[in-house]
Amino acid sequence: MEDLLLRPKRVQVGPHALDGDLAVPPQARGLVVFAPGTRRNPHHQHVAQALHECDLGTLLFDLGPTQAAPDGSEDTTTPGERLLEAIDWLDRRPALATLPLGLLGIGTGAAAALIAAAKRPQRVGAIVSCGGLIEPALQTLSTITAPTLLIVGSTDTEALSVNRKAQARLPEPGELIVMPRTRHLFEQASARDRVCELVCQWFTQRLPARAKGARHA
Numbered sequence: 001m002e003d004l005l006l007r008p009k010r011v012q013v014g015p016h017a018l019d020g021d022l023a024v025p026p027q028a029r030g031l032v033v034f035a036p037g038t039r040r041n042p043h044h045q046h047v048a049q050a051l052h053e054c055d056l057g058t059l060l061f062d063l064g065p066t067q068a069a070p071d072g073s074e075d076t077t078t079p080g081e082r083l084l085e086a087i088d089w090l091d092r093r094p095a096l097a098t099l100p101l102g103l104l105g106i107g108t109g110a111a112a113a114l115i116a117a118a119k120r121p122q123r124v125g126a127i128v129s130c131g132g133l134i135e136p137a138l139q140t141l142s143t144i145t146a147p148t149l150l151i152v153g154s155t156d157t158e159a160l161s162v163n164r165k166a167q168a169r170l171p172e173p174g175e176l177i178v179m180p181r182t183r184h185l186f187e188q189a190s191a192r193d194r195v196c197e198l199v200c201q202w203f204t205q206r207l208p209a210r211a212k213g214a215r216h217a
Contacts, residue, residue, distance in 0.1 A: 014085035020061030030100035031057040035109035043186035050196040079112040126206040153182035
């Protein structure tokens with residue numbers, strides 16, 4: 001079975017040259033960008049493989065910490081801005097620019113995914129937030145046009161409260177799924193498998209048949 005796995009290509013994403021793993025099936029029906037998509041996280045890799053089996057490509061890359069800019073000044077680029085840079089980086093590649101684009105926000109990366117979707121409404125076709133710490137994005141939710149799925153564990157009380165507020169602000173179609181007796185969505189094998197199933201279903205059913213609009217700057 002190992003030989004059947006889609007092997008990602010190492011890439012450097014955007015002007016910050018962030019290390020990433022790009023994997024695109026031969027008959028890809030779309031591409032999902034993870035935020036944050038820590039390449040070495042086995043749980044993220046597990047979700048990525050499930051998406052590959054649904055003919056969806058994936059980009060996992062490290063959003064990276066704040067660091068010095070080339071001129072020596074402090075680089076204050078936010079995770080949301082770096083995610084936007086990654087979207088624009090994809091759109092400068094003709095083979096990728098026409099693929100419908102989904103964003104998968106995990107934990108702290110979920111707010112960045114939602115903010116990026118609000119700023120690229122013609123590009124982002126669907127969003128999933130897993131255990132999202134999304135309070136920084138609450139003010140932007142009413143402007144999101146992409147179908148959005150929020151997944152949160154029932155015992156993660158802080159995240160659950162914020163996600164309930166988020167669901168009320170999301171335009172239709174927006175959905176909240178609460179995983180029973182779960183806090184961290186990827187720790188239990190049963191919860192992890194269910195999350196993979198939900199993520200794959202949402203993107204395969206909600207992503208448009210073709211990209212709504214790509215920027216080629």
